[in-house]
C-alpha cells in the first residue's frame with residue numbers, strides 16, 4: 001500500500017517534471033555563458049555532425065518555412081498559413097541567441113513558404129500558391145508599405161509552395177519555382193502548362209503583374225517539385241533540389257521503396273548564356289536512379305534517368321539523350337526543401353523534410369554538400385554527396401516524434417538557421433572554424449573539430465561522439481527519476497494521507 005502510494009506520487013511528479021522540461025530553462029553553469037537554453041519537448045535530442053555546435057533558439061511558431069535575415073539582423077520567418085513574423089535576437093555569440101522580440105510583419109494566411117529580400121532590404125517578397133507579392137520594407141522602423149502583386153496565375157493542387165530566389169548577381173531577376181499538381185502530373189509534360197518549372201522574371205521592367213506560365217523566361221521544366229533554389233555566390237550558377245515521385249512501378253515491378261532518387265539539378269547562369277538552361281529535366285517521363293536494383297537496368301548508374309514502361313518511342317535511351325540528368329542524386333523520398341550556399345561557395349546546406357512513401361523513414365535531417373569551382377565535388381553517380389550535420393536520433397519515430405527541416409538562412413557570421421515546420425522551431429548551427437570571435441555561447445563549440453558535434457541543451461553542452469547527444473537523453477531521464485523519487489519521499493507523508 002505504502003509502495004503503491006509512493007509510486008503514484010512519483011508518477012504525478014514525473015508528469016509535472018516533463019512539463020517543466022518543455023519550458024524555457026535556465027542553467028548558466030551547464031550551458032556556458034548562455035543564459036537561456038531551450039530544449040525540445042517532444043522528440044529525442046538531435047544528433048549533431050562532427051565540427052558543428054547546434055542549439056534550439058526559437059520555439060512556439062506555427063509551421064515555420066522560409067527564412068531570411070534583413071539588414072538590421074532580424075530574422076523574417078514565413079509561418080505557413082499565418083504570415084511573416086520578424087524575430088530579433090539578443091546575440092551573445094556562438095550559438096547563444098536569445099529571442100528578444102517577435103512581431104507580426106505580415107498577417108496573410110495565403111503565404112506558405114517563399115520569401116526574399118532585395119539586398120538593401122528595402123523590398124520584401126513573398127508568395128502564396130497563386131501569387132508573388134512585394135512590399136516596400138523599412139527594417140529599422142519595421143514597417144511595410146503597400147502590397148503589390150508581381151506574378152499571378154500559379155495556383156494548382158498538391159504542390160503549392162512557390163520558392164523565390166532573387167539573384168545577387170542580377171538583382172532585377174526573380175526566380176520562381178512551381179511544382180506539379182499531382183504525383184504524376186501529365187500537364188507538366190506540356191511546356192505551356194507552367195507546371196513543374198523554374199522561371200525567371202525581370203521585376204524592374206514589370207508594369208503589370210506577370211502571368212507565370214506565359215511570361216518570364218524558363219530556366220528549366222520537367223522539374224516535379226524543386227522547392228530549394230540557390231545561386232552559387234562566385235560563379236552565379238543556379239542549382240535546385242527536387243522532390244521526385246512516389247509509388248513508382250517499372251514494368252510491373254514495385255520500385256518505390258528506394259527509387260526514384262531526389263535530385264540536385266543545374267540550370268546555368270543568368271548572364272545571358274543559355275548553356276545548360278531551359279531544358280527538360282525528365283518529369284513526368286524520366287526519373288533518376290537511386291537504388292541500382294532495378295528491372296532491366298542495363299548499364300545505367302546512380303543518377304541515370306529511366307522510364308516506367310519502355311516503348312519504341314520513349315525509353316531509357318530517350319531519357320539519356322533528350323532530357324537533362326541530375327548533377328547529384330539523393331536517397332529516394334528524403335524530400336529536399338531548401339539549399340543555401342556559404343559565402344565562399346564551398347558548401348551547400350540542404351534541408352531534408354523526410355519521407356512518407358517508404359517503410360523505413362529517411363531524411364528528417366540537415367545535410368551539407370561540398371562544392372569546388374562552382375560545382376559539387378562528388379561525381380553525378382555518387383551516393384555520398386550529402387553529409388549529415390543535424391539528424392533525428394531515431395528515424396523510426398518519424399514523422400511523429402521528430403523535427404522536420406524546412407527553410408534555411410545563413411547569417412552574416414556564417415551561422416546556419418534551420419526551421420522545423422512540424423515542431424514550430426528554429427535551430428542554429430555553427431561550424432567550429434567559424435568561431436573566430438568569442439562571445440562565449442555554445443559551450444564547447446569552437447573546440448570540437450573531430451568526433452561528434454555538440455548540442456547545447458539546458459542540462460549538458462559537450463559531447464565528443466556522434467551519438468553522445470542522443471545518449472544524454474536516458475541519463476537526463478534517470479536524473480529526473482532521482483529528483484522525482486526524492487520529491488516523492490519528501491511528500492509521501494501527505495500523499496499517503498490523501499490517497500489512503
Ligand SMILES: *[C@@H]1O[C@H](CO)[C@@H](O)[C@H](O)[C@H]1NC(C)=O
Nearest residue numbers: 130152153154211212213214
Ligand atoms: C489569371 O488570374 C486572374 C485573377 O485570378 C484571372 O482573372 C485570369 O483569368 C487568370 N488568367 C489566366 C490566363 O489564367
Ligand SMILES: *[C@@H]1O[C@H](CO)[C@@H](O)[C@H](O)[C@H]1NC(C)=O
Nearest residue numbers: 170172173202203204205206
Ligand atoms: C530588366 O528590365 C530593365 C528595365 O526595362 C532593363 O533595364 C534591364 O536590362 C532588364 N534586365 C535584364 C537582365 O534583362
Ligand SMILES: *[C@@H]1O[C@H](CO)[C@@H](O)[C@H](O)[C@H]1NC(C)=O
Nearest residue numbers: 235236237269270271272273
Ligand atoms: C556566364 O558565366 C559563366 C560562368 O562564369 C561563364 O562560363 C560564361 O562564359 C558566361 N557567359 C556569358 C555570356 O557571359
Ligand SMILES: *[C@@H]1O[C@H](CO)[C@@H](O)[C@H](O)[C@H]1NC(C)=O
Nearest residue numbers: 311312313314315316317318
Ligand atoms: C528508344 O526510343 C528511341 C527514341 O527516343 C528509339 O529511337 C529507339 O528505337 C527506342 N529503343 C527501343 C529498344 O525501342
Ligand SMILES: [Ca+2]
Nearest residue numbers: 263281282283
Ligand atoms: Ca530529373
Ligand SMILES: [Ca+2]
Nearest residue numbers: 244245246333
Ligand atoms: Ca517523393
